[in-house]
Amino acid sequence: MRQRLTELTGVGARASTPDTHVPAQRARAGASAPTQKRSLVRAAIELLLQQPALALELRPPYRFAALRQNGIELLTEIVDLVVSRPDINTGALIEHFAEREEAKALQKLAAGSFVGDEQIITRYFLGTMSQLELQAVEQRQAEIADKLRELGPSSLGADERAEIARLLQDARALRSQIAGYSGPAL
Incomplete structure (x- = not known):
């Protein structure tokens, strides 16, 4: 044995x-075998499966939802489900996805564990979500930069110029927020 x-x-x-x-x-x-680093989306989903109430810490609109990345739609769906049913637990979350192709992967993620007290885990989750929001802001900045390169500066209207200023401000705020969340690694 x-x-x-x-x-x-x-x-x-x-x-x-x-x-x-x-x-x-x-x-x-x-x-x-190389060690695989956990993606931010995967970490957020794993945390939500283990502690669904973490989704209640987020405030709409969820900027991360615009991010073009694998798993974002699922993450957004989980957040929306928890917000609509604040008392939902891990088992009910897993059951909600039972008939979908993601079911086995979600069961596996739900069985994982993060080490730390509730405050550390909450900070880690919020830091992860801030990083995803920063990625969404940077994605939008890149889209505007591509348009500028392709069509020139005169192609931007007043709304897009205002959006650029807002995106720069948002990116600074998110970087500051992320720095505030950094702490012991989980």
Whole structure:
């Protein structure tokens, strides 16, 4: 049984006898596998699945919803669901998506865990959401910059010029907000 646990988890492989080691080929494959960094969208979804009430900390309009990135539609849907049903729990959230292709991935994310007290987790979530909002602002800035390059400065109307100023101000505010949320990594 110990050998099987060692094969499955790799725990105890070094300290065990040669007949219980994880096969060298598997050990090397595992050692060379790159560690995958958690995306901001995935981290936000994972936190919401584990603590749905975090969505109630967000204030509409949700600027992150305009971001063109995998998972944003799902994140927005989860936030909207929690806001419409503030008492929803993890099980009910998972059940809501049971018939969809995302169901297994959501179950897996819900089973994960973040280390820290409620205040640290809330700060981490809000920092993550601020980073997503900053990405949305930067995305819009890039769209306007592309238009400027393509059509020239005279192509911008007064509304777009005002939007540029607002986006620059918003980006500064979000960067300051993100700096305020930074703390111990989870």
